[in-house]
Amino acid sequence: MSKNSRLVYSTESGRVRQQQPPEAPSSDGIVRIQRSSKGRGGKTVSVISGVPLIGNELKTLAKKLKQTCGTGGAIKDGHIEIQGDHRDTLKAALEKLGYKVKLAGG
Numbered sequence: 001m002s003k004n005s006r007l008v009y010s011t012e013s014g015r016v017r018q019q020q021p022p023e024a025p026s027s028d029g030i031v032r033i034q035r036s037s038k039g040r041g042g043k044t045v046s047v048i049s050g051v052p053l054i055g056n057e058l059k060t061l062a063k064k065l066k067q068t069c070g071t072g073g074a075i076k077d078g079h080i081e082i083q084g085d086h087r088d089t090l091k092a093a094l095e096k097l098g099y100k101v102k103l104a105g106g
Contacts, residue, residue, distance in 0.1 A: 031094055033087050034105035045073070046087050048080040051099070061097075068093045 031050045037043060053061060062080045066073045069089055073082040082090060087103055094101045 029100060031099045031101045032104040033090050033094075033101060034103070035085050035087060036105070043083070044085050046082045046085060046090055048082070048090060048094075049078075051078075051080065054078075065090060065093060 028050070029052075031048060034047050034049075036045055036047050048065070051058065051061065058075060058078070058080070062073060062075050062082075065080065065082055069082055069084065069086040071083045071086070073080060075081070091101045091103060
């Protein structure tokens with residue numbers, strides 16, 4: 001193979017795609033917290049979006065917020081999900097870290 005060719009298909013893993021470096025999601029500088037139970041079997045979660053962090057920084061923030069609320073959570077599609085309705089606690093914690101926060105939705 002020459003230097004200019006690129007692998008398009010591999011018998012081990014199927015189609016091979018070019019890896020794009022992760023980018024911070026575009027944001028207006030405001031972190032939004034909303035309560036959601038859609039698609040979760042009636043369970044309520046607090047969804048935090050608009051955080052201008054990626055990768056390990058986002059994981060570290062999520063871990064800190066889960067510890068603050070004393071509950072579990074996850075990161076999905078660049079949003080942090082914290083189990084339960086902890087919007088007020090999360091708002092106070094994020095403002096203390098220097099973020100501009102708004103409560104969104106119902």
